[in-house]
Amino acid sequence: MRVPIAAMALTAAGVMAMAPLAPAQAATGYVVINDTRYDDPSGCYPLNHLDRAFVVNHTGERAYIYHDPACTRRFLAEVVPPGDTEVFWGAGSLRID
Template sequence: MRTARRAGKALGACAAAALLALASPAGTAQAAEGLLYIDGTEHEEPSGCYPLGDFAPPKVTNLTDETAWVWSGPNCDGEVKQEIAPGTTAIGRGRSLYIE
């Protein structure tokens, strides 16, 4: 009887794990690995949209494993104006920056 209960518990745990694996959304977003600097402000493991300011274009240093995209509008809307590749520094000529 004890063996049957143990086997039942083990099967139940396996079934629960399988259900959790199937319920997880595919392609979940992850932050870029590394550092992103916008005018000297450090962002560790950056992810999402960052404002670039309204007046002087900022210096952006992308030390991550992802490309950073500079957008013409605030909140990463409008059109992509520039890409800043991993390991490079550029002047961000737009209003916001997106990185995954």
């Protein structure tokens, strides 16, 4: 019996559509921004252009520093590598995924 290619493709697409999507993963560990600890951080954390932002990155991911408070504009090209501590002046936000 011959099954048309289109029918096989539709069957495969249906099976794939029923497969669960993998959830977004947070970084494992914690980040400290000044005196506040965030466990298993994920996303954007505003730094509110603090005079000084003391960042401790105890995750396996890089933390990126942005100029604006919403992690959307002008990445400052500054990174807090995993296991590192940095101090930033006038930064707007931190993103870690």
